[in-house]
Amino acid sequence: MSSLYIHIPFCKQACHYCDFHFSTSLKHKGQLVQAICKELSMRKDELPAAVENIYFGGGTPSLLSETDLNLIFKTIYSEYKVVNKPEITLEANPDDLDFDYLKMLSGTKVNRLSIGVQSFFEEDLKLMNRAHNAKEAESSILLAKQFFDNISIDLIYGIPDMCVDRWKANLAKTLELDIPHISSYALTVEPNTALKHFIDKEIIPPVDDDLAKLHFDILVETMQSNNFENYEFSNFGKPGYFSQNNTAYWTGKFYLGIGPSAHSFVNTTRSWNINNNSKYIKAIDAGELPAEREELTTTDRYNEYIMTRLRTKWGVDLKVVETEFGLNYAAYLMEHIQEFQQQGLLALDKDILRVTGEGKFLSDGIASELFMLNLK
Numbered sequence: 001m002s003s004l005y006i007h008i009p010f011c012k013q014a015c016h017y018c019d020f021h022f023s024t025s026l027k028h029k030g031q032l033v034q035a036i037c038k039e040l041s042m043r044k045d046e047l048p049a050a051v052e053n054i055y056f057g058g059g060t061p062s063l064l065s066e067t068d069l070n071l072i073f074k075t076i077y078s079e080y081k082v083v084n085k086p087e088i089t090l091e092a093n094p095d096d097l098d099f100d101y102l103k104m105l106s107g108t109k110v111n112r113l114s115i116g117v118q119s120f121f122e123e124d125l126k127l128m129n130r131a132h133n134a135k136e137a138e139s140s141i142l143l144a145k146q147f148f149d150n151i152s153i154d155l156i157y158g159i160p161d162m163c164v165d166r167w168k169a170n171l172a173k174t175l176e177l178d179i180p181h182i183s184s185y186a187l188t189v190e191p192n193t194a195l196k197h198f199i200d201k202e203i204i205p206p207v208d209d210d211l212a213k214l215h216f217d218i219l220v221e222t223m224q225s226n227n228f229e230n231y232e233f234s235n236f237g238k239p240g241y242f243s244q245n246n247t248a249y250w251t252g253k254f255y256l257g258i259g260p261s262a263h264s265f266v267n268t269t270r271s272w273n274i275n276n277n278s279k280y281i282k283a284i285d286a287g288e289l290p291a292e293r294e295e296l297t298t299t300d301r302y303n304e305y306i307m308t309r310l311r312t313k314w315g316v317d318l319k320v321v322e323t324e325f326g327l328n329y330a331a332y333l334m335e336h337i338q339e340f341q342q343q344g345l346l347a348l349d350k351d352i353l354r355v356t357g358e359g360k361f362l363s364d365g366i367a368s369e370l371f372m373l374n375l376k
Contacts, residue, residue: 001049001050001051001052001083001248001253002047002048002049002050002051002052002248002253002254002255002256003051003052003053003054003055003244003245003248003249003253003254003255003256004047004051004053004054004055004076004080004255004256004258005054005055005057005245005255005256005257005258005262005263006036006054006055006056006057006061006072006258006259006262007057007058007059007257007258007259007260007261007262007273008056008057008058008059008060008061008063008064008259009032009058009059009259009260009261009277010026010029010032010058010059010060010063011058011059011060011063011131012060012063012093012095012131026063028277028278028281029063029068030068031281032259032260032277032280032281033064033068033071033072034071035280035281035284035285036072036258036259037071037072037075038284038285039258039259039284039289040072040075040076040079040080040258041075041079042284042287042289043256043258043289044079044080046256046264046266047080047254047256047266048254048266048267049254050080050081050082050083051076051080051081051082051083051086052082052083052086052087052244052248053086053087053088053089053244053245053248054076054082054086054087054088054089054109055088055089055091055245056088056089056090056091056110057091058091059091060091060092060093060096061090061091061092062090062091062092062093062096062097062101063096064090066104066107066108069105069108069109069110070108073108073109087111087112087150087243087244087245088109088110088111088112089110089112089113089114089152089243089245090105090110090112090113090114091114091115091116092113092114092115092116092140093115093116093130093131093132094115094116094117094132094136094137094139094140094141095131095132095133095136095140097113097115097140097143097144098143099143102143102144102146102147102148103147105147105148106147106148111148111150112148112150112151112152112243113144113148113150113151113152114151114152114153114154114183114243115140115141115144115151115152115153115154116130116153116154117137117140117141117153117154117155118130118137118154118155118156119134119137119155119156119159119162119170120134120137120138120169120170120173121134121166121169121170122134123161124156124159124162124166125137127159127160127204128156128159138173138177141153141177141179142177145177145178149180150180150181150241151179151180151181152179152180152181152182152183152241152243153174153179153181153182153183154182154183154184154185155170155171155174155182155183155184155185156184156185156186156187157184157185157186157187157212157215157216157219158186158187158207158208158209158211158212158215158216159187160187160204160205160206160207160208161205162211162215164214164215164218167215167218167219168218168222171218171219171222171223175222175226180237180238180240180241181235181236181237181238181241181242181243182223182228182235182236182237183234183235183236183243183246184219184234184235184236185234186207186212186215186216187207187212188207213361216360216361217361219236220357220360223236227239229242229313230313230360231247231312231313232246232247232250232311232312232313233311233312233360233363233364249308250308250309250311250312251308251309251312251314252304252305252308252309254266254267257271257272257273259273259280260273260274260275260276260277260280261273261274261275264291268295268296268301269293269294269295269296270293270294270296271291271292271293271294272291272292273289273290273291274290274291298325298326298329299372299373301324301325302321302324302325302329302372303371303372305320305321305324305325306333306367306370306371307364307367307368307371310353310354310355310363310366310367310370311363311364311367313354314352315352315353315354316333316352316353316354317351317352317353318330318333318334318348318351318352318353319351321333329372332372333353333370336369336370337353337370340359340366340369343359344356344358344359345358345359345362345366346359346366
């Protein structure tokens with residue numbers, strides 16, 4: 001099965017921590033939607049299997065109108081084979097989710113919401129320059145539950161000056177609202193963001209890695225003790241509510257990314273669109289795909305398999321490494337995991353390699369130590 005990702009590059013305002021591609025001007029939204037539909041048509045033959053999930057990310061997809069959404073869906077369903085009951089997720093900001101907008105959404109093909117809450121506390125939202133307030137964070141979820149069963153929220157931990165009690169209160173509110181899926185990320189300081197500027201100028205305290213690790217440990221313990229499974233490092237779902245989009249990405253399924261800056265992975269090829277709205281629209285209007293492509297080598301594919309699977313509950317299958325990449329890769333992996341096994345950070349069980357509870361927060365760093373560099 002395959003996935004479609006639609007990037008909607010518009011936001012009301014810029015969050016201080018964000019380095020994703022977006023514009024705060026909606027002037028060309030109509031043209032952009034038309035270009036997205038044209039790109040969908042241009043690339044209809046690239047996916048080798050039926051589409052089982054569609055994900056609207058951004059940016060802020062909840063800035064799309066009913067007309068915008070229906071035009072995109074009409075294009076998808078006329079150009080692609082879609083399974084009978086696909087999971088169709090729309091990322092949304094709490095300040096967009098009033099009764100009328102949610103009612104409209106429930107009448108479209110969207111059947112899952114991912115709400116960018118980030119925190120239920122005013123001080124955190126102001127630090128991040130979010131467009132919504134703490135009251136809207138909660139009220140949007142209560143409203144959304146009137147129309148949707150499958151709801152996820154985003155939460156950010158490791159925020160400067162976020163004490164343990166406030167993080168625990170965020171999790172308690174999440175559990176109180178009975179949400180079946182949580183995506184939770186450590187606040188990271190990206191170059192060329194307002195957050196980086198404020199930290200450099202000592203306006204905001206620096207991010208504390210030890211605090212983030214403490215928050216993460218509390219997150220895992222709290223979620224797992226409340227019937228959530230940590231199926232991927234940043235994602236927690238109740239049974240039957242794992243995100244199909246996330247699962248497809250982390251298990252190496254093919255996906256097509258549509259829109260400015262969107263990435264795709266099909267067969268052994270990765271591609272990524274230009275991250276400029278006007279140049280994207282101009283190229284698509286001319287019948288050209290403004291994308292760069294990269295053919296993955298065996299070593300590239302091995303490294304990506306290690307990186308993605310080590311973050312998941314499914315782990316790295318040594319038999320897959322041997323059959324997909326070769327005996328040399330399997331031998332290399334076995335040699336390099338020994339130190340991490342001795343440290344209690346990796347565990348091997350019937351050919352499945354997983355990070356331990358102690359190693360989970362370090363999974364990306366461990367994966368990078370297992371990468372192959374120059375195998376001939």
